[in-house]
Amino acid sequence: MTNENTLQPTNNEGVDVAASEQTEERILDKKVSRRAMLVGSGALAMTGALAKVTGVVGSDATKANAAGGWADVEFTMAGTDGWAYLAGAPQQPFFPDTFAPDGFNTYIFGLRDLTGLNEKQVLQQKGNAQFSAPILGFRVGQKIELTLYNLGLVQRPDLVDSHTFHWHGFRNAIPLYDGTPDTSLSVPVGRHLKYRFQPHEAGTYMYHCHFEDVEHVQMGMIGIVYVLPQFAPFRKCAYEDIRTRFDRQFSIMLTEVDSHIHWNDAHIQVSDFTDYTPDHWTMNGRSYPDTLAAHGDRDPVSKDMVTGPAISNSAGSLDHSPVSSLIEVNAGDQVLLRLASLGFQEHSLVAPGIDMKIVGQDARCVLDVNGFGDRSTFTNTVSIGSGESRDVIFKAPAYVGPAAYDVYRLFDRNFSQAGNASSTGDGGMMTEIRVYPAGHFGTQAKLRGERQ
Amino acid sequence: MNLDNSTDNTQFNERDVTQMDNNEGAVIASQAKKQRRGVRWIASTAVVGFAALAVPMPGSSVAQATSVPAGAGVQCTTTAAGSAAGTSNFLLVAEQGYISTPDGNSIAMWSYRNANGGFQYPGPVMCVNEGDVVTVTLENHLGVNTSIDFLGEEGVTADGAPIQPEFSGLALVSRIQSAAAGSSITYSFTASNAGTYTYQSGTDAELQRQMGLAGVMIVRPATANQVYGGANGGLTKYTPGREFVHMLSEIDPDLHLAVENGATTYDMTKYRARYFMINGRSFPDTLAPAGAAWLPNQPYDSLVRVKPEDIAVVRYANFSNDVYPFHPHGNHETSLGQDGRQLVDPVTGKSLGLEKFATVVVPGGTVEATFTWNDVDYKSEANLAKLPQIGNRTDGGFWSGSPLLGGPVGLGKPGEVTENQCGEFYHVAHSHALFQATNYGASGGGMLTLVRIDAPNATC
Numbered sequence: 001m002t003n004e005n006t007l008q009p010t011n012n013e014g015v016d017v018a019a020s021e022q023t024e025e026r027i028l029d030k031k032v033s034r035r036a037m038l039v040g041s042g043a044l045a046m047t048g049a050l051a052k053v054t055g056v057v058g059s060d061a062t063k064a065n066a067a068g069g070w071a072d073v074e075f076t077m078a079g080t081d082g083w084a085y086l087a088g089a090p091q092q093p094f095f096p097d098t099f100a101p102d103g104f105n106t107y108i109f110g111l112r113d114l115t116g117l118n119e120k121q122v123l124q125q126k127g128n129a130q131f132s133a134p135i136l137g138f139r140v141g142q143k144i145e146l147t148l149y150n151l152g153l154v155q156r157p158d159l160v161d162s163h164t165f166h167w168h169g170f171r172n173a174i175p176l177y178d179g180t181p182d183t184s185l186s187v188p189v190g191r192h193l194k195y196r197f198q199p200h201e202a203g204t205y206m207y208h209c210h211f212e213d214v215e216h217v218q219m220g221m222i223g224i225v226y227v228l229p230q231f232a233p234f235r236k237c238a239y240e241d242i243r244t245r246f247d248r249q250f251s252i253m254l255t256e257v258d259s260h261i262h263w264n265d266a267h268i269q270v271s272d273f274t275d276y277t278p279d280h281w282t283m284n285g286r287s288y289p290d291t292l293a294a295h296g297d298r299d300p301v302s303k304d305m306v307t308g309p310a311i312s313n314s315a316g317s318l319d320h321s322p323v324s325s326l327i328e329v330n331a332g333d334q335v336l337l338r339l340a341s342l343g344f345q346e347h348s349l350v351a352p353g354i355d356m357k358i359v360g361q362d363a364r365c366v367l368d369v370n371g372f373g374d375r376s377t378f379t380n381t382v383s384i385g386s387g388e389s390r391d392v393i394f395k396a397p398a399y400v401g402p403a404a405y406d407v408y409r410l411f412d413r414n415f416s417q418a419g420n421a422s423s424t425g426d427g428g429m430m431t432e433i434r435v436y437p438a439g440h441f442g443t444q445a446k447l448r449g450e451r452q
Numbered sequence: 453m454n455l456d457n458s459t460d461n462t463q464f465n466e467r468d469v470t471q472m473d474n475n476e477g478a479v480i481a482s483q484a485k486k487q488r489r490g491v492r493w494i495a496s497t498a499v500v501g502f503a504a505l506a507v508p509m510p511g512s513s514v515a516q517a518t519s520v521p522a523g524a525g526v527q528c529t530t531t532a533a534g535s536a537a538g539t540s541n542f543l544l545v546a547e548q549g550y551i552s553t554p555d556g557n558s559i560a561m562w563s564y565r566n567a568n569g570g571f572q573y574p575g576p577v578m579c580v581n582e583g584d585v586v587t588v589t590l591e592n593h594l595g596v597n598t599s600i601d602f603l604g605e606e607g608v609t610a611d612g613a614p615i616q617p618e619f620s621g622l623a624l625v626s627r628i629q630s631a632a633a634g635s636s637i638t639y640s641f642t643a644s645n646a647g648t649y650t651y652q653s654g655t656d657a658e659l660q661r662q663m664g665l666a667g668v669m670i671v672r673p674a675t676a677n678q679v680y681g682g683a684n685g686g687l688t689k690y691t692p693g694r695e696f697v698h699m700l701s702e703i704d705p706d707l708h709l710a711v712e713n714g715a716t717t718y719d720m721t722k723y724r725a726r727y728f729m730i731n732g733r734s735f736p737d738t739l740a741p742a743g744a745a746w747l748p749n750q751p752y753d754s755l756v757r758v759k760p761e762d763i764a765v766v767r768y769a770n771f772s773n774d775v776y777p778f779h780p781h782g783n784h785e786t787s788l789g790q791d792g793r794q795l796v797d798p799v800t801g802k803s804l805g806l807e808k809f810a811t812v813v814v815p816g817g818t819v820e821a822t823f824t825w826n827d828v829d830y831k832s833e834a835n836l837a838k839l840p841q842i843g844n845r846t847d848g849g850f851w852s853g854s855p856l857l858g859g860p861v862g863l864g865k866p867g868e869v870t871e872n873q874c875g876e877f878y879h880v881a882h883s884h885a886l887f888q889a890t891n892y893g894a895s896g897g898g899m900l901t902l903v904r905i906d907a908p909n910a911t912c
Binding site: 174178195214218274275346361364375386387388 | 892
C-alpha cells in the first residue's frame with residue numbers, strides 16, 4: 001500500500017481534452033475548476049463545484065477566493081516549526097536533540113498543506129511542521145492561488161521570522177509573487193498572504209521559503225512543485241513531447257541536514273552557516289531505510305498532522321516526514337523520476353542496472369525542441385547540484401523473480417552521502433526501485449501531489 | 453586601508469556606521485541574529501539610491517576614472533593608447549592591497565592592477581578583439597615570484613619564448629615563466645577565439661589565485677553585440693549595452709591574514725571560505741556604482757539592469773576551487789558558450805546551450821548566459837490578489853509599493869521610502885549553495901546581486 005497508484009483515483013484523470021472544449025466560463029457564479037469544467041457534462045462540473053465549495057466552508061481565506069472567482073486551484077499552506085525523525089548514529093550533543101519529543105530527534109522549520117481547514121484549524125497546526133514539504137503538482141495554464149500562513153514557532157517564540165513562498169525557477173516572475181523578502185512582501189507571524197501563479201511551462205520546479213534563506217531552507221522549508229502539460233496527447237508526459245511519456249511518476253526532493261545547525265536553532269544558538277557540514281542526507285526528508293516507508297497522505301479535513309497508512313518505523317516516528325521515496329513499478333513501465341535538490345552540495349545518483357535518460361533539466365526539455373539541438377543523454381549516474389532539477393525517464397526492466405519483486409537501488413554514489421551521520425554503512429540518500437511483474441499495478445490514476 | 457569607507461557617504465545613518473566600523477569577522481559571526489538583519493538594506497540605500505553622489509577617484513585607471521551608476525554593465529580596460537591596429541597592449545602590476553567586506557572586515561589581497569591605476573580586486577577586465585595580437589607586460593611588486601597564466605589561449609609566449617614550466621632542480625616552482633620580485637615579464641599570444649577567459653597566476657597557483665591574482669579577458673568577435681562570431685555567432689546576440697560580467701570568488705580570511713603576516717604556505721585542510729563575492733564585492737556592496745568612492749579597491753559592480761524583452765548576457769567566471777550553482781530569479785538563463793567556445797552543433801547550427809534556473813560555473817571555468825524578462829500575466833491588476841494592509845505584511849527594501857512594473861511608487865506609510873524610485877522591479881540572483889549567500893554566515897549577503905527591471909517607458 002505504498003505506491004502512488006494506490007492513492008484514491010479521481011474520475012477526471014486521463015481524460016483527453018479537445019481544443020474545442022476549452023472554455024473560461026463560470027457557472028452560477030460558483031468557482032468551477034478549469035479541469036472540472038473541461039471534463040465534460042455540466043452536471044459533473046456542477047458536482048465538482050459544489051464539492052469544492054463544501055470543502056472550504058468556514059475558511060475565511062478561501063471564501064474570499066471563491067467570491068473573487070479567479071483561481072482554478074486554491075490551496076492553503078502554513079509555515080511553522082516542529083520535530084522530525086532522522087535515522088542515524090548519535091552525534092553528541094547535537095543528535096539526537098534532547099529537546100525532541102518522543103519519537104523525534106531533529107528540530108525543523110517546515111511548510112504544510114492545510115487546504116480545507118478553516119482558519120482556526122489552520123492556526124492550531126502551529127508547531128506541526130513537515131520535512132520535507134508536500135509535493136505539489138499542477139497543469140500548464142491553471143490559475144493557482146495559494147494562501148500562505150505564518151503560524152510562528154513553538155520552540156522559538158523569540159524568533160519572529162516572516163515566511164515566504166518562492167517558486168524556484170518560475171519564469172517571468174514578478175517580484176510580488178517571487179517570495180524574496182527583500183524585493184517583495186513576506187508574511188509576519190499570525191498573518192497570511194495570497195500568491196497567484198499561472199505556469200506556462202511544464203517541468204520540475206521547487207519551492208521554498210526565501211526569508212533568512214540559508215536558515216529556513218536548511219531547516220526544511222523545501223518541496224518539489226511540478227507542472228504537467230495541459231492538453232492531449234501530452235497529459236501523461238513530462239513535457240509537450242511524446243518522447244517524455246510516462247506510465248508512472250515519482251518525485252524526490254534531495255537535501256542534506258547539518259544537525260548542529262538544527263540543534264542551534266532549537267537551543268537558541270546562532271549558526272555560522274559558512275561552517276556548514278552536513279551529517280545526514282535525505283530523500284523527501286527521510287534517510288534510508290525510512291525512505292522506503294509508506295507515504296502518509298493527510299485527510300483534507302482532519303485536524304491531525306498526518307493520517308492515512310501507518311508510517312512509523314521501529315526506531316522513530318515519520319509522522320512529520322510523510323513523503324515516501326519508494327519507487328514501485330511494473331516491468332516494462334515508462335517511469336519518470338523528478339529529481340530536485342535544495343541541499344547545498346552536489347549529488348550523483350546512480351541506479352545500477354537501470355539505463356536512465358535525462359530528458360529535462362531545470363524545467364526545460366532537453367530533447368530536440370524549440371530550436372535547440374538534442375542534449376538528452378543516457379546515463380546511470382545523474383549529477384545534480386544545489387537548486388537544480390532533473391527529469392529522468394527509464395523503462396523498467398523485465399521481471400526476473402522469484403521474489404514478489406526485483407529490487408534495484410537508487411543512491412548517491414558519493415558513499416558518505418548514502419550513509420547516515422557519523423557511522424559508515426548504508427543509509428542516507430538511498431531508496432529502492434521495486435519491479436513487479438507486468439500488470440501488477442493498474443494505471444497510476446492520480447499522480448502524487450497533483451491538485452485538481 | 454580605509455576602515456571607515458562607509459562614512460564617505462553622508463547617507464549612512466549611525467546604526468550603519470557602527471556596524472561598518474566593526475572590523476572583526478569573528479565578532480560578526482557571533483553577533484545576535486537580530487542585529488545582522490538590521491544593517492544590510494540600509495547600506496544598499498546608499499549604494500543604489502545615491503549613486504550620483506559618488507565622486508571620481510584620484511589617480512585611477514581608465515576603467516575606474518569616474519564612478520558609473522550600477523547596472524551599466526561591463527567596465528572594460530582596453531588597449532593602451534597608440535597601439536597599432538590588430539594589437540592590444542596592457543601593462544599590469546601585481547601587488548598587495550586591501551579590500552573591505554560589508555560587515556566591516558578588511559582583507560589583504562594580492563591582485564593585478566592597471567599600471568596607471570590604483571590597487572583593485574579582481575584584476576582588470578581586459579577587452580580585446582578576436583584575432584588581436586595581445587601583449588601583456590606584468591610588473592611584479594610582490595615579494596615573491598608571480599606570473600599570468602592565460603588558460604584557454606594557445607601559442608602563448610613569455611618574453612618571446614613558448615611558455616614552459618620553471619624548475620628549481622627537480623621541484624616545479626612555476627607552471628609558466630614568472631617574474632621575480634621587482635622585475636617584469638611580457639606575455640603575448642593571438643586571441644584566436646571569441647569568448648570569456650579567466651587569467652590567473654601560474655606560480656604557486658593555489659595560494660596566489662586564492663590571494664586574488666585573477667581576472668577576466670573578454671575576446672569580442674568582429675560583429676558587435678554578440679558573444680561569438682562565425683557561422684552561428686548570430687545565436688549569441690544580445691541587446692546593446694546589456695553585457696555583464698560576474699566574476700565569482702571566495703575568501704578565507706584566515707589564509708589571507710596568514711599570508712599578510714608573512715606565511716608562504718597554508719594548510720588547505722583548514723581552509724574554510726567565509727566571504728563570497730561577485731566582481732570582488734559581497735552583497736550589498738555588489739550594488740554600489742562601478743568605481744564607488746567608498747570601495748576604492750573594488751571598482752566593479754554586478755547589478756544586472758534590463759528592460760522587458762532585452763536580451764542581457766552575463767559572462768560568468770569562477771576564480772575558486774568550488775562549483776557555484778548561480779540562480780537568477782525572474783527567468784531562466786540560456787547558456788551560449790563556455791570556456792571560450794560556443795555551444796552549438798556545427799552540423800545543424802542548433803544551439804547546444806541549456807536553459808537553466810541554476811547556471812553552474814565550475815572551478816576556473818567561464819559560461820556566457822543570456823537572460824530575458826517579460827511580463828506575461830501581470831500587466832493588469834485582474835491577475836493580482838488583494839494585498840494585506842501594511843500592518844499585516846513585511847515589506848522588503850526593494851519592494852516598490854506596487855505589484856506592477858512602473859507602478860506608483862511608495863509604501864503608503866508616512867516616513868516609509870523605497871529604493872525603487874521609478875517603480876522598477878528587482879529580482880535577486882545568487883549562489884544557491886545558500887551558505888555562499890552570506891557574509892561570514894549572516895544571511896542576505898555574499899554571492900548575491902540584483903537584477904533591475906525598468907519599465908519600458910521609464911525615463912530614470
